[in-house]
Amino acid sequence: MSTEQTSTPASGFTYTLTRTLDAPAARVWQAWTTPDQYAQWAHAAPGSVTMDVRPGGAWKSTMITPDGAEFPLTGTYTEVTENRHLVTGMDIPGRPDPTLMTMTLTEEGPRNTVITLTQTCETAEERDMAEQGSGMLLDGLEGFLGDGSGR
Incomplete structure (x- = not known):
């Protein structure tokens, strides 16, 4: 996995995480956009995941x-290109606009997919917390795809 952080206070604080997964892009997409599969690897409470994966659709x-605290999250999808590109907006209490996270999938051969997550946050602290959470998501996804349950 590679990580890149950029700090541009005028436009926010951005991180980019990249990882190569041993699965075709369609399989990665399915794991990321199917509620029951997502719940298995994304540290979600059982039965809490709903997804309407289309532009304007809610999730x-x-x-x-890891310490057992629960955080309810909501948002909408703003861009959807199946098996390739997903922009997810997350509602932040007290903010008029959602925080956007972009996921891009790039196939490198029949069984390797590069997943790239990018997010811009308002503060360095928020960026660091979001980056840590995204890293945990990628760890869970990689484990799910690699242990056979995601195939």
């Missing part, structure tokens, strides 16, 4: 942290 999930 929600309750994430469980």
Whole structure:
């Protein structure tokens, strides 16, 4: 996995995470956009994930942290290109606009897919927390795809 952080206070604080997964892009997409599969690897409370994967479609999930705390999350999808590109907006209390995370899938051969997550946050602290959470998501996804349950 490679990580890149850029700090541009005028436009926010951005991170980019990249990882190569041992699965075709369609399989990665399915794991990321199917509620029951997503719940298995994304540290979500059972039964809490709903997804309407289309531009303007809503999603929600309750994430469980390693220490057991639960965080309900909601948002909408703003861009959807099946098996290639997904922009997800996350609602942040007290903010008029959602925080956007972009996921891009690039196939490198029949069984290798590069997944890239990019997000811009308002503060360095928010970026660092979001990057840590995204890293945990990629760890879970990689484990799910690699242990056979995601195939």
